[in-house]
Amino acid sequence: MTTRKIEIVRVADRAILDAELVTGLRPDDLIQIDREWLSLRQRVVRALNDAGVSSERWPESSGWNWVKKSAALRLMAIRGFGIRIDERWIGVSMINVAQYTAKLAPDQRKPLVYTEESVSIRLIRAAAFTSDME
Amino acid sequence: MTDAKKTMTLNLSVEEMAALEELASAKELSKTGVIRQALRLYQLIHERTAAGEKLVFEDEKEGKKAEVMLL
Numbered sequence: 001m002t003t004r005k006i007e008i009v010r011v012a013d014r015a016i017l018d019a020e021l022v023t024g025l026r027p028d029d030l031i032q033i034d035r036e037w038l039s040l041r042q043r044v045v046r047a048l049n050d051a052g053v054s055s056e057r058w059p060e061s062s063g064w065n066w067v068k069k070s071a072a073l074r075l076m077a078i079r080g081f082g083i084r085i086d087e088r089w090i091g092v093s094m095i096n097v098a099q100y101t102a103k104l105a106p107d108q109r110k111p112l113v114y115t116e117e118s119v120s121i122r123l124i125r126a127a128a129f130t131s132d133m134e
Numbered sequence: 135m136t137d138a139k140k141t142m143t144l145n146l147s148v149e150e151m152a153a154l155e156e157l158a159s160a161k162e163l164s165k166t167g168v169i170r171q172a173l174r175l176y177q178l179i180h181e182r183t184a185a186g187e188k189l190v191f192e193d194e195k196e197g198k199k200a201e202v203m204l205l
Binding site: 074075076077078097098099109110111 | 160161162163171173174175177178181
């Protein structure tokens with residue numbers, strides 16, 4: 001796991017925040033992140049349920065089994081990375097660097113980096129307050 | 135995954151080297167990049183077939199499907 005300093009822009013007020021980009025996440029890291037986010041995810045699901053939002057419109061990530069997904073990080077084809085601010089994980093993503101190729105010209109059949117799973121705290125928080133979600 | 139690298143010498147036949155160069159050109163990768171991609175893919179396929187999944191080639195036009203067996 002390697003960490004480097006980055007700056008990210010907070011969309012709400014365009015403020016520039018100091019953050020860390022963490023690459024090479026391991027299965028245990030993903031399980032730990034899932035534990036950190038569990039109570040928030042449960043609150044979001046409750047809020048959506050209470051608001052009568054159809055489960056088809058809940059964020060896809062609300063039902064993901066990260067413990068099961070974490071095993072894929074043992075493979076070289078799958079990479080995990082995340083962003084932290086003040087030791088708190090605010091986003092995490094898994095990408096596949098071996099399995100997919102481009103379908104369209106001019107890059108047809110060339111390797112693609114494919115985002116397998118990606119979620120951020122901002123996304124699941126936002127889901128609690130809007131029913132107009134992707 | 136660590137960024138540290140190790141070096142090895144790879145002995146290939148003329149045909150194998152030609153195939154490697156052809157793939158590198160087609161994929162716009164270095165020869166090392168092709169070997170890396172092949173290893174990642176081989177590991178992925180090994181793990182998934184070991185877990186009971188099948189690797190299949192399918193020709194939708196011809197309606198053909200064949201399972202790929204790995205050594």
